[in-house]
Amino acid sequence: MGKNGYLPLFETRPARGLVFFRSYAASIFIGICFICFHRVSYFPVTERWVWVGMFVAELWFSFYFFITVIVKWNPVFRCTFKDRLSSRFEEEELLGVDIFVCTADPRLEPPTMVVSTVLSVMAYDYPPHKLSVYLSDDGCSDLTFYALLEASGFAQLWLPFCRKLKVEPTSPEAYFQTTPEPVDDAFMANEWLIIKKTYEDMRIRIESMTRLGKVPADIRKEHKGFDEWDFVVSRHDHPSILQILIDGRDPNAIDIEGKALPTLVYLAREKRPQIHHNFKAGALNALLELAGFDGNGGPCYIGTGCVHRRESLCGMKYSKELIVESMAMKYDRKIIEKASSIEENCKALASCTYEENTPWGKEMGVKYGCVVEDILTGICIQSRGWRSVYLTPQREAFLGMVPTTLLDTLVQHKRWAEGDFQIFLSKHCPFVYGCQNMPLKLQLSYCIYLFWVPNCFATLYYVFVPSFCLLKGISLFPKISSSWGIPYLYVIVVHRVQSLVEFVWLGGTVRGWLNEQRMWMFKRTTSYFFAAIDNILKLCGFSKSAFIITGKVADDDLNRRYEQESMEFGTSSPMFTVLATLALFNLFGLVVVGTNKAINDDARIKVFDIFGFQILLCCVLVFVNLPIYQGMFFRKDSGKIPASVTLRSIAFALLASTLAMY
Template sequence: MVMEKGNAKAKEYKQSNDMKPLGILIDGRGDPNAVDTEGVTLPTLIRVSSEISNGSIILNVDCDMYANNSELVRDAVCFFMDEENGHEIAYVQFPQNYNNMTKNNLYGTSMKIIPEMATIKMWIFLDWMAMEDLCTWALDVFTGESLSGKKYNKQNKEKWESIPIGRKVDESSHDSEERIKGLATCTYEENTQWGNEMGLKYGCPVEDVITGLSIQCRGWKSVYFNPVRKGFLGLAPTSLAQSLVQHKRWSEGDFQILTSKFCPFIYGHGKIKLALQMGYGIYCFWALNSFPTLFYVIFPSLCLYKGISLFPSIYSPWFLPFMYVIIAEYAYNILESLWHGMTLKGWWNEQRMWLLKRTTSYLFAFVDTLLLLSGIAKSAFIITAKVSDDDVSQRYEQEIMEFGSSSPMFTILASLAMLNLFCLIGGATRVMMDGGISVLETLMLQFLLCGSLVLINVPFYQGLFFRKDKGRLPTSLAITSVVVAVLACLISIY
């Protein structure tokens, strides 16, 4: 059975992008005349349901992704057929990859290092069974047995040779169609365990993560598979707003898991390894990460503006630990990025996006989750738009950051950018007027932090004051950000 999320959107995506989504290979025979751009034979695209085929393998693909490797299903099945451990595998997960990435990863969406490091981890341990993974079901091949809500049982080892690959159909196609229509309705699931114990879990923006967690807590294992030829490809966001909204949805869903009965440290206690619980926890705490980030973006800069030193002087022995952490962290991060094929500018773009997401996407995710828990608002699933007009696409290819409209997220980001610019100018003025080098010695780390924030926000200064294209920030937002930054500086003084 092939499970597709958003079939209509998938069809529209296929037609608009001239791509060929690939279904699971049911009968093992492909059309020898159907080949991809590299001459590899494509299997037949067959849509079947569990009532028609009784298939034991389910391929789950997001509507904005398509298969890029005709052998991905066969490779995934190899894990399930492992004689020693295959019976305990619930799903095989592929990394997310995109076919529209710019050279320097403008919006930091390539996620290139994570899958590469996961692959290296498997090489080091020399044991693919040791590599369990968080389930983000954009691209997975999993067993119908694990998705049906069954718990893993060591005593019940089914042999793949005995599993039927299909079902003899005695009824007519018309009768079968009429019967299956009832199964496809939403009302069929009322008063059942669908969406609770069976199938994907509903009511959460990241249904893939919460479903994967529940499967692993039932005793099943998972495998992370990163083939040489990428298994699936899709479209990455082509504007800043799209990227921020996407991460707002992800972080909001993960934070909802943390505040629910499915909290990895409670629901997973005694069921999954502590390391895996902590792996889920990294994403569940995304939303809370906004507050320390906002603190470091705002208060050290305001203290620099007022001349208050927060860090040791450059001649103090306590200055060395700070510099060691800064140099070691960024040196390792840069070398790791370059080693995995990223450019230096791509690394810088990724640092910028992490800052922007932490100060907006994660903050809004936290607020919305609190409103949901208090009953003031209801959960909403916001789909990230991936279709852009020609002007936006052209600017994206030229790696020009796309703004184009005003939003609360842009108001926060623009105000923070102007605040740090004013604080850097004010701090430099204070150094020149109030003692020169002696003042600089005590404020050096704050100058370094504030200066880095100003450099990161260069695209915002361009969008606010210098750009003339449609992707610039509105003039009203430029005025608002300046007023907010000035007020913040005045408040810090008085």
């Protein structure tokens, strides 16, 4: 029970078992001190630069490790009591909620998937007249509009069905894929079958229309909204299209049980080839302009699944008075203006020129000029005094799609790393911009992401130089027989064991952890490296940011391989060439050392003593790269590494090995 007799909506609980984590961190710190001492006191007489390089890479890893330790030092957990909301507030006192769903390409984000998302949020357990769902379509596709129109009709059946059966998940696509027919209750089973059939019919209609690539004339006649596409030249050149498909204020906007439906709006903001559309940030701001309606100072804002107060997004500074004022605002459901005139009047707000010479995208709304608009906007909001907390209800609040191919993941991380480092180099760097209002630990939390790019240099050095030096005969680590090897072994092994324990404790599997380790390395040697190159090119004015949309479609074969945890290569990409070259180079290193006939048995023991750690590192890297060798030489399916990438990588790896040996 809270101070004034009211029940709090959430409770903050400190994490337990911190003594283990802190002891682990302290012991790694001691290990790092020993390594530094060894690097300085055993400075070699020859080949000094490679030694310096190793030391700099290790200093970087240590620095990054300390940041993560500080961020994890004092975590808290939020326990939320969602059910208390209705006992504390009358329905009319609840705030209006606007939900923005974005789509940008019907080929990469299929309309059936988009409308399933829309239906899932329309079915939220929240007073429907307080809920408005906006779909922003940056693809300006009449196919997506058609799908939304279909969904607006299906919502009349789906929403009452969700209430009656307490459906979870509320996305019809996900629900019918995962939930079996209810067998105990004949009446319910019948209803279940009817809704499923209606959904399947709708899905088939949308999918066949998507395959056809256009909406036939007879269907276009059914809704005036399709006329808007008469003025669309291309997806990059068209006026704003705004259609209110369900007007939540209209007493006739009801489902089959007579309950009000939430508002549903379609928007394709104006696009012109000569005016930058600012990717998702532009789409979100157009929606914002249009709708009327934790432990370290809070978690970082990372885009998807975030709920904001409107005031925080609109550039206002946090103050208690502002919150009291906004809570007192009453939502007026009276129809003052007809939906059709709102459509006409609001189109201007979604035009290309509306934001010219306004603070939108700068001081107001989602920030422009960065491909990770989410992180940049989050830093700005939190530096204006707003705080964030995790809402961790038992049932997941949001479920999304993850990329199913390796290339999609690497390209997605390249975009994130590039944007994050751009923020670090800009005036919005949390240490500068957020220093007055953001707790230091929150600034550091953001830095875990902002430092992804510099991580690539240290990692690339560590995966290439020790093997290169192994072939060249340069020792970079203490002898196996020397006690100086202990801190190296301790730091690496204990650090990884801690990560494994944490992963399993959070519900993961050992195999999942192993895959994470692989992805950790692949991202660092490719995504972050390519992001570094792009950042440099951008700083020199040679390139501009591009937002490559993550594909959300996968065929059955690909899905099957994904389920079997088989890595999907399939296409040719310079990123795969880097991965395969590094994998082959380490393999060659190991093979050359292992098969060197010139070394007799006595010498073999000596070689192992001197180069033991380098050989071990090489073995670990070869193990991590197993899916790459498999993709190059053993797989026959369409997800294998293309022959052109294999041949190129063999040539590069042979060249590097030859350079090392001669």
